[in-house]
Each structure stands twice: as C-alpha cells, then as structure tokens.
Amino acid sequence: MECHDARSLIQSYLDGELSQAQAAPLRAHLLDCQPCRAGAQDEKNLKRWFVAPQTPAIPQGFAARVARAAVQGEPLPRRSRLTALPGSRVSGATPVGADREGGMLRFVLACTAAAALLLFTLALGIRTLSLPQTNQLAADDREEVQLDKVLEELDQLNRTQAAAGAPR
Amino acid sequence: MEQSAPEDDRLVAESLQGSQLAFQLLVERYQERIFRLIRGYVRESAEVEDLAQETFLKAYKNLEGFQRQSSFYTWIYRIAVNTVLDHIKRRGRSPVQAVEDLEVLPVTQMTRSPAPAANLERAEISSITQSVLEEIPEIFRTVLVLREFEELAYQDIADMLGISIGTVESRLFRARARFKEKLLQKYPEFGTEL
Numbered sequence: 001m002e003c004h005d006a007r008s009l010i011q012s013y014l015d016g017e018l019s020q021a022q023a024a025p026l027r028a029h030l031l032d033c034q035p036c037r038a039g040a041q042d043e044k045n046l047k048r049w050f051v052a053p054q055t056p057a058i059p060q061g062f063a064a065r066v067a068r069a070a071v072q073g074e075p076l077p078r079r080s081r082l083t084a085l086p087g088s089r090v091s092g093a094t095p096v097g098a099d100r101e102g103g104m105l106r107f108v109l110a111c112t113a114a115a116a117l118l119l120f121t122l123a124l125g126i127r128t129l130s131l132p133q134t135n136q137l138a139a140d141d142r143e144e145v146q147l148d149k150v151l152e153e154l155d156q157l158n159r160t161q162a163a164a165g166a167p168r
Numbered sequence: 169m170e171q172s173a174p175e176d177d178r179l180v181a182e183s184l185q186g187s188q189l190a191f192q193l194l195v196e197r198y199q200e201r202i203f204r205l206i207r208g209y210v211r212e213s214a215e216v217e218d219l220a221q222e223t224f225l226k227a228y229k230n231l232e233g234f235q236r237q238s239s240f241y242t243w244i245y246r247i248a249v250n251t252v253l254d255h256i257k258r259r260g261r262s263p264v265q266a267v268e269d270l271e272v273l274p275v276t277q278m279t280r281s282p283a284p285a286a287n288l289e290r291a292e293i294s295s296i297t298q299s300v301l302e303e304i305p306e307i308f309r310t311v312l313v314l315r316e317f318e319e320l321a322y323q324d325i326a327d328m329l330g331i332s333i334g335t336v337e338s339r340l341f342r343a344r345a346r347f348k349e350k351l352l353q354k355y356p357e358f359g360t361e362l
Binding site for chain 1: 186188189191192193195196199200203204207208213214215216217218220221224225228229280281282283284290291293294296297298300312315316317321322337340341344347348351
C-alpha cells in the first residue's frame, strides 16, 4: 500500500468503517511507515477533543406534555422566547407558563383600556356634533329660510286676492 | 446504535391511530438522544428544550410520511437536525455557508493535531470543543456531531442527510481539518510545530 492510499483510509479506519479486507493492508503499512503512523496518531489526538456535551436535564413530564400537545393540539410554551422577554421575572420557583399568563393578563388589560378610550372619544365626538354650531336659537337655518319664503308667498297671495276683490 | 425497530413501528402505528400514550412512549424512547443531539449545536438549555419539542411535534405531524424503509431514529434525527439548522439560520448565528472544497490553511498541515492537555477536565474539553464547533460551517459541524458525539455509522449519516457515503467521508475529512484549523486559531497554545 502506498502512503497516499494509506492516508486516505486512516480516518475511516479509526471510525471503524473499514472491512477486514481493507484494514489488514493498512495495518501492515502503518507498522512499516513511521510518517503514516504519526499521521494516524495525529488523527487519534484530534478525536480526543470530541467529548460529547453533557445531556441537558430533561424536564419532568416532557414526553407527556409533548404528546398531549401533539395529539390534542394544545399549545406549548416556548421557554427560550419567554426568558428573552425584557423585564420578565426570573425565578427558579416560577412555574413554566406563569410569565405567559401574566403577559396575557397585561395584554387583556391594555386592550380593555384602549377600547374604553376609543368609546369615550367616540361619545365625545357625537355629543360635540349634536350641539348647535352658533348661538342662534333656531334649530335649523334651512327651515327658517323656507318658512320665510312660504310666509312671503302667502302674503303675496293675500295681496293678489285683495286687489282682485275676490270674495272670502 | 441500539434499536428496536419492531417496537418503534408498533408505537408509530398506534400513534397514527390516535393513541396519545403510544406517542408519549415514542418521545420517551428518543428524548435523551434528541436533547443530546441538539445540545451539540445549542448551548442554552431552554433553547434545547424548545427545539426538542418542536422536533417531536413536527414528527407527529408528519408521522404518516414516515417510510419504514429507514429506521425511526434516522428519520427523527433528520427532523431534529433540520429543525436546529433552520433555527440557527433564523437567528443569524451561523458561520458562512460552506462549500464542499474548502481549502485547509497551510498551518494545519504544518502543525501536529494537538491532544487535549492531561490537566483539562472533561467539561473544559467539551466547552473548548463546543466553542470551536460553533465557528465551523454547518455542513461540517453536522457530520462531526453525528459521527463524533452520536457515533453514527457513515451509512446512517448518509441516509439521514440524503448524501452518499463517499460524500460523508470527504465531508468528515474536511470537517476535521477545519476543526483543527479553528482549534489552533483560537487556542494556539495547543499547537506543536512539526
């Protein structure tokens, strides 16, 4: 086996991916070739860095919660987004979801306040529009004009009848 | 990897019939592996939990699409890896996208691979390794996590990622070179000149 071939097989060999037929000539080459042996040692050194991180503690009831959410469609709280909320309280005793409930309460209160303000503004606007726009007592200028006109027409009619001497 | 495919198949079938308990048992069988896999990418435990639950919910939603030609763990690992990579992309924390033929800096060829110093605690080594992995492009980090932490066979990695065994080999080769390069950049004190 040539060094070039040996080098290309070393990683697979250390990963346990070579068959006996492939591994035997490589082992023979490594026994004879110091540079390739050093290369193999290098790879072994590098592999020693790969210490798997410790498995994080799985929260109690995780599987049951996820299964319930999956089958029944219940929403699941997202812990990472919640902890990122500015001003949220951080307490070991705070149950998961407590901050979410508090946030929901604040949201409902804010909506109620906004709706009340909107209703008040609307009522004030309607009231303002219904008030007289001038200090005249007449309720409607247009009606006043029409009445004057009618009265004038009646007067005109009376004068015409009087001049004609028509009987009453 | 120790598996019991018939048990998985039975639980999948019962879950598809609406059994909440069957799906819960399925989650219990894989939760530790999925948490550990995700922990290979993400440090914060709250993020790990969120991504794990997202993985299982996606799995349930797509359970009908599970092809029994592959094993359940291969299938759910793939969902987990995709979920984590999507998350990393969304958060914009990913290093530049890698290309297959990344060149290795000469420094890595001229320097011996360092072994962790004898006085380093296991947790310290793990922390250093995590910090180096975070600076490695996703495609390389994924094969390293699957091979070195999860100890998956090349064939399983190939099935999971939808690539050939040859591609797994070449990615691992480049991934290790890139890991060594970053390790020596960040911690030059570990390097030994040839």
